[in-house]
Amino acid sequence: VLDGAPGQKEVEQAKVKRDKKEKERSDIQEQFQECKSNLQSEKGSLKEAIGEIWNDLDASEVWMEEEQVKGKLQKLELELRQKKEDFQKREKHLQRLVEEFKHKSGLLESQEKQLQELNIKQEEQEKDFQAGLKEQKFSTYASYVRAKEWINGRGERKRRLSEYDARCLEVKTRHEMLCQQSAGKEPAELTEEKEKLEALTASQKNQREKWISLYSKNQRNEEARMKLEKYFGDKESLTAEYEMVNNLSCTANGNLSGSVKLDFETYVQRKYFKQIIQAANRRLSKMTSNEFILQCREIKDLSSQGQAGLDLDVYHLVNDSVRDVKTLSGGESFMASLSMALGLADIVQNTAGAISLETMFVDEGFGSLDDVARDRAIQILQKLAGEKGLVGIISHVNELKSQIEWQLVVKKTERGSHAHWVLE
Structure with missing residues (x-):
C-alpha cells in the first residue's frame, strides 16, 4: 500500500x-x-x-367532618405534589x-x-499502486519488494566494489614493482626461508587469533562497562525519585515516622468535619445556654500512636477548659449528637447543591434530658420543621405529647398493636 x-x-x-x-x-x-x-x-x-382523588372527594364530602376532610385533602395534595x-x-x-x-x-x-x-x-x-506495479513491469508485489531491497543495498555494493578496485590496484602496483626488482635475477633456494615464513605465518595466525579473542572480550567488557555506568546513573536518579515518592506516600497515608498518623483522606475529611462542627455548634450553644460547644482536636494535640484525626473535644465557655467528648453525660451526649446530625444535614444541603433533606426522624434520647434542656431541644426541632418540612420524634416520654401537634400513637393490645392519628 x-x-x-x-x-x-x-x-x-x-x-x-x-x-x-x-x-x-x-x-x-x-x-x-x-x-x-x-x-x-x-x-x-x-x-x-387525580380522578380517584376527585371521586373520593365527591363521595366523602357528604359525611366526613370538616377536620377529617382537611386532613385528607392535605395528604392527597402531598401525594399529588410528589x-x-x-x-x-x-x-x-x-x-x-x-x-x-x-x-x-x-x-x-x-x-x-x-x-x-x-x-x-x-x-x-490500491488501484494506483497496482497500476504502478504493472507499469514498472512487476508481476507480483513480492518482486517489487525484492527490487526495492536490491536498490536499498546498492550503496553497500558500490562501497565493496570500490574497496575491491583499490585492493586490485595495490596488488597490481606491488606486482609491477616486484617484477622490476627481480628482473635479470635467478631464483634462489627458498626452502629455509619458506620454513621460516611458515613458522612466522603460523605464529602470526596464532597471535591474530589471540588478538581477535582479546578484542572480542574487550568489546564485551566495554559494553558491560557502559551498561553498568548507565544502570548506576539510573539507580541514583531512581533512588532519589523513590525517596521523594516514598516520603510523599508515607505522608499521604499517615505512616511518616515521628509524626501524627494522619492519612490524606482523614486530612481532607477534617475540613468538612470542622464545617459540620461549626454548623452543629450554632444549635448546641442554644440547647446548653452557651455552656459548652464542640471542637475538632488540633493536630498538635493528636496522639502519634495509631490512626487519628477525627477526634472531638468539648470546650467549656464558662471556665475556658477542654475535655474529651466521651466525658459528656447522657443528656449532654444526646444534645451533642442531635446538633451534629443537624449540622451534617446543613452541610450536605449546602455542598451537594440539588440535594434537599426535607424529613428527619429523631429516635429516643429525650428521656435523658431535664425539662429545660428538653424544651430547648423541642424548640430547635420545631424551628427546623418550619424551615425544612417534616421532623418526626419517636419517643415514649409523656411530657412530649403536649408539645407535638400531630401524633401517631401506637398501642399494644392482646390482639396486637394498633396505631391511630391524634391531631391537637
Missing part, C-alpha cells in the same frame, strides 16, 4: 469501533423507548390518581436521554462517513 493509506488493521479497528458505536446507539434508543413508555404510563397513572415531582424528574431524564441519543447518533454518522471515505481512499490508492 502507499504511504499514508490506512492498513487492513486500521480498517478492522474502525469497523469494530463503528459496531461498538452502533450498539451504543441501539442501547440508548432502547432506553429512550423504555423511558418514553414509563413516562406515558406515569401520565396515565397520574390522571387516574407525583408531579416524580413526573418532572422522569421528564428531565427523558430529555437527557434524547439529547445523548442525538449526540451519539450524529457522532456515529460522522464516523461511518469517515470510514467510508477511508475505504474509498484505500481502494483508489
